[in-house]
Amino acid sequence: MKKISLFIVLAMLSALILSACSGSKETSKDEASGGSNSGSGDQIELDFWHFDTGARKDIYGAAIKRFEEKNPNVKVNVVQVPNDDYKQRVIIAMSGGEAPDVFASWGGGWLEEFVKSDKVMDLTEQDIEFDKFIEVALNNSKFDDKIYGLPLGISLYTFFYNKEIFEQNGLEVPKTYSELLSHIEVLKKNDIYPLALANQPKWPGAFYLMYLADRIGGEEVFQNAHRRTGGGFDDEVYVEAGKYIQELVELDAFNPGFNGIPYDSGQARQMMYSDQAAMMLQTGAFVNHVREEFPEFEEKLGVFQFPAVEGGKGNPSNISAGVSPTWSVKKDTKHPELAVALLNELTSVETAQDYVNRSGNVVAIKGVEVEDEYVKTFTEWVNEANSIQFPYDQTLPPELGELHKDTTFELFGLGMTPEEAAEAMEKKAKEILK
Amino acid sequence: MSTQSIIDTESKTKSSKVVSTEKEVRKKRQRKKSTAIFLFLLPALLIYAVFILYPIFSTFNYSFYQWNGLQADKTFVGLDNFKTLLSDPTFWLALKNNLYLVGVSVFVQIPLGLVMALVVLSKIRGKRLLNVLYFLPFLMSAVAIGLLWIFMYDPVKGPINQLLNVVGLESVHWLASSDMAIIAVLIVIVWQFAPMYMILFKASMVGIAEELYEAAEIDGANGRQKFFHVTFPALMPTIVSSSILAVVGSLKTFDMFYVMLGGGSGSATEILGTYMYRQSFINFNMGYGSTIASVMFILALISVIIIQYTNSVRKKRGILE
Structure with a gap:
C-alpha cells in the first residue's frame, strides 16, 4: 500500500514537472x-x-x-x-x-x-x-x-456603440469626456449599462488607461517613460488617468462584475447585442465578432473615437492600435x-487586399482598395492620426507590460490607488528599462 | 576415528557441493526470472526516466540559472533564484492560496466524498441516479468545467446570482473580487474532485467484511457506532492515500485557476502553478519559473513524507495497542 501510494505520488509529482517541461518534447x-x-x-x-x-x-x-x-x-x-x-x-x-x-x-x-x-x-x-x-x-x-x-494588419482600438440606444435616449456621439460622462448618467437612469467591459484578460481595461493617458498628457508621456527620456510611469498624467478610471468605476459606468468576465466567452458582447449595454471600447476585431456571432446587430453598430479630455494636452486624433x-x-x-x-x-498586395476585404481590419500595406465601411473609417482615422500608440503590454518588455495590465486591473477593481499603481510601475520600470 | 572423520568430511564436501550446485541452479533461475522481469519493466522504466526523471532533474538544473528560456547561454547564479523567491511577496501569497486549497481539499473534499459514498451505499431510493449525478463532474474536462462555471457565475445572467436574487439576496461578483474569486474557484474544485474520493471510499467500503458489522450488531452497536468503530477504521488507509492525493493535487494545481481566472486575476489570486507559468512563459523568466517548480516539488515531497511517516507511526501504535 505504502509503496503503491508513494509511487502514485511520485507519478503525480512528475506529471507536474512534466507539464512544465514536456512541451519541448x-x-x-x-x-x-x-x-x-x-x-x-x-x-x-x-x-x-x-x-x-x-x-x-x-x-x-x-x-x-x-x-x-x-x-x-x-x-x-x-x-x-x-x-x-x-x-x-x-x-x-x-x-x-x-x-x-x-x-x-x-x-x-x-x-x-x-x-x-x-x-x-x-x-x-x-x-x-x-x-x-x-x-x-x-x-x-x-x-x-x-x-x-x-x-x-493594424487593429484599431475604438468605441463601438449601439446607434438605436443613442437615438432613443437623444444622445449624440460624445466629442468630449464630460459629454461621455453625462451620457453615462442618462443611460444609467434608463437601466442600460453605459459601458460593456470584459476585463478578466486585463487588456480591455488597459485600453482605457492608455487612451486616458494619451488624451490627458499627449503621446510623449508614454514615450518619455518608455525611453527613459525624462519621464516615468509615475508621471502625474498616469495618476490622473487612474483617477478617471476609478471615477468611472464608482459611477457604475460598467456592467457589474466586469473584472471576472473573460472576453472570449462573449458575455460582454452579448450585452451589446441584446441592447443591455450601449458602448464598448474594443479592438477592430469586434466588427468580425458581430458578423460571425450576431450579424443582425451590424445595422445598429456605430463607431466613435475616444473623446477629448477637456484641458488635456493630447491630440484627439491620436489613435491606439495593435499591429497583428x-x-x-x-x-x-x-x-x-x-x-x-x-x-x-x-x-503581398494580393494578400493585403484579401485581408482588408475579409478581416474587418486596417492593413499595414499601402496600395490597397478599401470597400468595407468600417475599414474605410478606420483607415481614414489612421491616415489623419497625429500619432499611433501601440498597446503598452506589447510594446514594453513582457514583465513590465504584464505589470501594467495587473496594476490597471487593480485600478478597475479599486484594489489599488492610482498613486500606488503608478509607483509600482515606475519601480519595475527602473529595474527593467535601463 | 581418523578415517571416519575423513569420510565424514568427504561426504560433507560432497553434500555441500550438491547443495551449492542446487543453489546455483536456483540462482540462475532467479537471475533468469529477474532479467525477464527487468526486460518487461524496461519500456516503462525508459519512459519514466525520459519523461519524468529527466524533466525533474533538468527543472532543478534550470533553477540555478538566470535564463529567459531562449538564450543559448544561461547565466549560472547558484542559489540566487531561491533567495529571490524567499523574499518574493507574490510567492508567499501564492503559497498561502495553495495552503487554502490544501485545507479545503483535505477537510471539505474528502469528507464530502465520504458522505457521498455513504449516501450512495445506503438504502435510500434513487441512489443509482444519485450515483450517476455525483460522478458526472469527474467525467468532464477541466476546461469545460471552468467555462461552464464562468457562465454559472456570470454577474448578470448567471444562474447562481439569479437564484440569489430570487431568494432576495444581493448579487455577488463571484470572479471579479479577489477574495470571492478564490472561494468561487475552490467551490468548483470541490465540485470537480469530490466524486473521485467518493469512488475511492465506495470501493473500500464494499470491501469491508459483512461479518464485522454483524459482530458489531450482536454487540448492540447502533448505526453511528458501527460507522465510527467499523467503517471508519477500515477506511483509514483510503483516507491516508486520499489525503496524499488531495495534498499533492492542491499543491500542483493549475488548470482551474488558469481557465477561470485567466492565469491569476491580479496577483491576489495567484497560486504556485499559475505563478510558475506566468514567470516562465509570459515574463520570460524560465530560470525563476523552474525555481518555483522545484519548490513546488520539494513542498509536495515533504508533505507526502510527513503523511507517510505519521501513518506508519499510527500503524505501529495500532499494533502495540
Whole structure:
C-alpha cells in the first residue's frame, strides 16, 4: 500500500514537472514528423506558425497556396495555435532550436525578447520592398534600426456603440469626456449599462488607461517613460488617468462584475447585442465578432473615437492600435531565401487586399482598395492620426507590460490607488528599462 | 576415528557441493526470472526516466540559472533564484492560496466524498441516479468545467446570482473580487474532485467484511457506532492515500485557476502553478519559473513524507495497542 501510494505520488509529482517541461518534447516530435529541414534537394518544407482564426486563417491559407504554386518544390506546414498557447509554444520551440521558419507575432516587446536572444533574422538587407509598408507599423518591429518583422494588419482600438440606444435616449456621439460622462448618467437612469467591459484578460481595461493617458498628457508621456527620456510611469498624467478610471468605476459606468468576465466567452458582447449595454471600447476585431456571432446587430453598430479630455494636452486624433500579425523569420532557418519569399507573399498586395476585404481590419500595406465601411473609417482615422500608440503590454518588455495590465486591473477593481499603481510601475520600470 | 572423520568430511564436501550446485541452479533461475522481469519493466522504466526523471532533474538544473528560456547561454547564479523567491511577496501569497486549497481539499473534499459514498451505499431510493449525478463532474474536462462555471457565475445572467436574487439576496461578483474569486474557484474544485474520493471510499467500503458489522450488531452497536468503530477504521488507509492525493493535487494545481481566472486575476489570486507559468512563459523568466517548480516539488515531497511517516507511526501504535 505504502509503496503503491508513494509511487502514485511520485507519478503525480512528475506529471507536474512534466507539464512544465514536456512541451519541448512534444514540439520536437511534431517537428521530427514534420521534417522541417529534410532539405534533400527536390522537396523542401517550411514551417509556418500563426495564431489567427476564422477569415484570417483562410486568408493566410490562400496566400500559402499562391506561394506553393510559385514554388512547386516547397511545402509549407501550417500550424495554428490560439493566442496564449502560441506564446508558450514559440518560446519552447525557440529554446529547443525547433522553431518554425516563419512565425507570427505582435511585434514590440515580445518580439524584441527573441531578437535580443539572437533568434530572429535581420530582414533589413533582404529582398523586401519596405516602402509599401505604413511606417509606424513597420517601426513596431524595428529594433536598433534593424527590421525584424513585416506587419500585415493594424487593429484599431475604438468605441463601438449601439446607434438605436443613442437615438432613443437623444444622445449624440460624445466629442468630449464630460459629454461621455453625462451620457453615462442618462443611460444609467434608463437601466442600460453605459459601458460593456470584459476585463478578466486585463487588456480591455488597459485600453482605457492608455487612451486616458494619451488624451490627458499627449503621446510623449508614454514615450518619455518608455525611453527613459525624462519621464516615468509615475508621471502625474498616469495618476490622473487612474483617477478617471476609478471615477468611472464608482459611477457604475460598467456592467457589474466586469473584472471576472473573460472576453472570449462573449458575455460582454452579448450585452451589446441584446441592447443591455450601449458602448464598448474594443479592438477592430469586434466588427468580425458581430458578423460571425450576431450579424443582425451590424445595422445598429456605430463607431466613435475616444473623446477629448477637456484641458488635456493630447491630440484627439491620436489613435491606439495593435499591429497583428507581424511576420518574422527565425535566424537559423535553412532556407532564408524561401522564407523571405514566403514573407513577401504573406504581405503581398494580393494578400493585403484579401485581408482588408475579409478581416474587418486596417492593413499595414499601402496600395490597397478599401470597400468595407468600417475599414474605410478606420483607415481614414489612421491616415489623419497625429500619432499611433501601440498597446503598452506589447510594446514594453513582457514583465513590465504584464505589470501594467495587473496594476490597471487593480485600478478597475479599486484594489489599488492610482498613486500606488503608478509607483509600482515606475519601480519595475527602473529595474527593467535601463 | 581418523578415517571416519575423513569420510565424514568427504561426504560433507560432497553434500555441500550438491547443495551449492542446487543453489546455483536456483540462482540462475532467479537471475533468469529477474532479467525477464527487468526486460518487461524496461519500456516503462525508459519512459519514466525520459519523461519524468529527466524533466525533474533538468527543472532543478534550470533553477540555478538566470535564463529567459531562449538564450543559448544561461547565466549560472547558484542559489540566487531561491533567495529571490524567499523574499518574493507574490510567492508567499501564492503559497498561502495553495495552503487554502490544501485545507479545503483535505477537510471539505474528502469528507464530502465520504458522505457521498455513504449516501450512495445506503438504502435510500434513487441512489443509482444519485450515483450517476455525483460522478458526472469527474467525467468532464477541466476546461469545460471552468467555462461552464464562468457562465454559472456570470454577474448578470448567471444562474447562481439569479437564484440569489430570487431568494432576495444581493448579487455577488463571484470572479471579479479577489477574495470571492478564490472561494468561487475552490467551490468548483470541490465540485470537480469530490466524486473521485467518493469512488475511492465506495470501493473500500464494499470491501469491508459483512461479518464485522454483524459482530458489531450482536454487540448492540447502533448505526453511528458501527460507522465510527467499523467503517471508519477500515477506511483509514483510503483516507491516508486520499489525503496524499488531495495534498499533492492542491499543491500542483493549475488548470482551474488558469481557465477561470485567466492565469491569476491580479496577483491576489495567484497560486504556485499559475505563478510558475506566468514567470516562465509570459515574463520570460524560465530560470525563476523552474525555481518555483522545484519548490513546488520539494513542498509536495515533504508533505507526502510527513503523511507517510505519521501513518506508519499510527500503524505501529495500532499494533502495540
